[in-house]
Amino acid sequence: MTPPAIRIHQLHKHFGALHALRGVDLTVQPGEFFALLGPNGAGKTTLISILAGLVRADSGTAEVMGHNVVDDYRKARQLLGVVPQELAYDPFFTVRESLRIQSGYFGLRHNDDWIDEIMTNLGLLDKADTNMRALSGGMKRRVLVAQALVHKPPVIILDEPTAGVDVELRQSLWHFVRQLNATGHTIILTTHYLEEAEALCNRVAMLKQGQVVALDNTASLLKNASELRLRIVISPDLLPAELLSRVIRHENNEYILGLKAPAEMENILASLRLAEIGIHEIALTQPDLEDVFVQIMGRT
Amino acid sequence: MTGFYTLLYKELLRFWKVSFQTVLAPVITALLYLLIFSHVLAEHVQVYAGVSYTAFLVPGLVMMSMLQNAFANSSSSLIQSKITGNIIFVLLPPLSYLEFFAAYLLAAIARGIVVGLGVFLVTLAFTRVNIDHPLWLMLFAVLCSGILGALGVIAGIWAEKFDQLAAFQNFIIMPLTFLSGVFYSIHSLPSFWLAVSRFNPVFYMIDGFRYGFFSASDVAPGLSLLVVLACFVALSVFCLLLLQRGYKLRH
Ligand SMILES: Nc1ncnc2c1ncn2[C@@H]1O[C@H](COP(=O)(O)OP(=O)(O)O)[C@@H](O)[C@H]1O
Ligand SMILES: [Mg+2]
Numbered sequence: 001m002t003p004p005a006i007r008i009h010q011l012h013k014h015f016g017a018l019h020a021l022r023g024v025d026l027t028v029q030p031g032e033f034f035a036l037l038g039p040n041g042a043g044k045t046t047l048i049s050i051l052a053g054l055v056r057a058d059s060g061t062a063e064v065m066g067h068n069v070v071d072d073y074r075k076a077r078q079l080l081g082v083v084p085q086e087l088a089y090d091p092f093f094t095v096r097e098s099l100r101i102q103s104g105y106f107g108l109r110h111n112d113d114w115i116d117e118i119m120t121n122l123g124l125l126d127k128a129d130t131n132m133r134a135l136s137g138g139m140k141r142r143v144l145v146a147q148a149l150v151h152k153p154p155v156i157i158l159d160e161p162t163a164g165v166d167v168e169l170r171q172s173l174w175h176f177v178r179q180l181n182a183t184g185h186t187i188i189l190t191t192h193y194l195e196e197a198e199a200l201c202n203r204v205a206m207l208k209q210g211q212v213v214a215l216d217n218t219a220s221l222l223k224n225a226s227e228l229r230l231r232i233v234i235s236p237d238l239l240p241a242e243l244l245s246r247v248i249r250h251e252n253n254e255y256i257l258g259l260k261a262p263a264e265m266e267n268i269l270a271s272l273r274l275a276e277i278g279i280h281e282i283a284l285t286q287p288d289l290e291d292v293f294v295q296i297m298g299r300t
Numbered sequence: 301m302t303g304f305y306t307l308l309y310k311e312l313l314r315f316w317k318v319s320f321q322t323v324l325a326p327v328i329t330a331l332l333y334l335l336i337f338s339h340v341l342a343e344h345v346q347v348y349a350g351v352s353y354t355a356f357l358v359p360g361l362v363m364m365s366m367l368q369n370a371f372a373n374s375s376s377s378l379i380q381s382k383i384t385g386n387i388i389f390v391l392l393p394p395l396s397y398l399e400f401f402a403a404y405l406l407a408a409i410a411r412g413i414v415v416g417l418g419v420f421l422v423t424l425a426f427t428r429v430n431i432d433h434p435l436w437l438m439l440f441a442v443l444c445s446g447i448l449g450a451l452g453v454i455a456g457i458w459a460e461k462f463d464q465l466a467a468f469q470n471f472i473i474m475p476l477t478f479l480s481g482v483f484y485s486i487h488s489l490p491s492f493w494l495a496v497s498r499f500n501p502v503f504y505m506i507d508g509f510r511y512g513f514f515s516a517s518d519v520a521p522g523l524s525l526l527v528v529l530a531c532f533v534a535l536s537v538f539c540l541l542l543l544q545r546g547y548k549l550r551h
Contacts, residue, residue: 107302
């Protein structure tokens, strides 16, 4: 039986007085496309750093393909590719030099075929001999992705790879990552763009203040989200008092209201009619991952 | 082993790509010391019989340049990588802490020896210096560059800002180097400072190195070798312990 791609058990981490991870348990199976979501400061990067051996846990265990990241770090790191959240580059080298050197660190001497393939897929080929210093931020981010892939790791973790990146790169990156996933690589991703996670990932974990607060298939999460959404644009901007408890979000005279069942729409429309408030736009929508996220994070 | 060779290669390439600053500049600095001190003091100082003061200066200057550059190589490479964040590229791969240490150490030794050789060759234009014990010299060059290379790794891991590294250099390395007998024999010192000098490891580096040229030295060469070896082993072990524990690199 193949071991899980990632197995995390009762992981704790303090930074001084801050309890950054509070007993995290998480298992990701080989071949999954997994999203790790959570607000800033939830502990996503800390969790990834422990898997990568950049941070040491206070207690608990973490394994990559069955190899403990501390006791068996050489195997664990060989099997793991990490795209770090912070942009970094070595100003002494060109793109190709950087990728060759990174291959060498992983024990690969003649890796040019694969390096070319990565560069092609990430649109880096015409920058191959450009010094890292001369690249734009987006291009540097692509090289960071490429560096994580030089050793064809079966498990790939991307920590906010699309933060501050143009649409074109986002699309080509996801195309490539999907392709990698289709050929058997396990992908774990954190992102602020929840629609990306919804479109790409088969399973989602939500982290809040160092704890896993939701862990499920993306589809079940969406199905079990209790509420439908009714979006209305009204004028005058005077929502009747009895509807205030339903408001999920609101901006100017646009309101997103929560409904337990479609039948409740009648009551809402009746209240508005009674108060003589006009409806300019109206739409009933299924909750998306963002709604689920807001709902889960809002719970105390 | 490929990982280790690659890190070593990268570290060598790093200083070689900017050899104007990393090799040429220190050679010129040493040359200026030689010209100024030998011009000012040549008539007044005769340290060893049959050795001109200018010739006496050469081993000290060569060693001083090696020490400073070996230290600068590992320490500045590490602090730059830490500050720019690209240290992550060597922390993510499966490099052992021993490979990590050996690569930075050997690159520092290489830089020390390249600069030392450069300084020596340039001084040949001004004075002739015999080499009585070439193998001894090589051993000292490697060990002493190694000591400062290891110290540079320690300082590079410890420091979080360039200022801290500069403080390390200005308040520890420089005084130890200048108070070690580069420009004089410690026997010309008052007895208090003579006693103090005997606690300065850099004194033994320079004195032992000088023995390799002239077969003359202030203390027995065997003692210098012993001190140098002990320092090298102690600092290497200390540095390996820091790396093994992930001190300041793996939080
Ligand atoms: N090296 C560190 N030293 C001190 N605090 C840290 C360190 N790294 C992370 N933290 C803190 O731990 C918490 C979790 O951070 P992080 O894992 O980066 O969150 P996320 O990636 O989910 O935004 C934050 O409060 C952050 O400030
Ligand atoms: Mg983060």
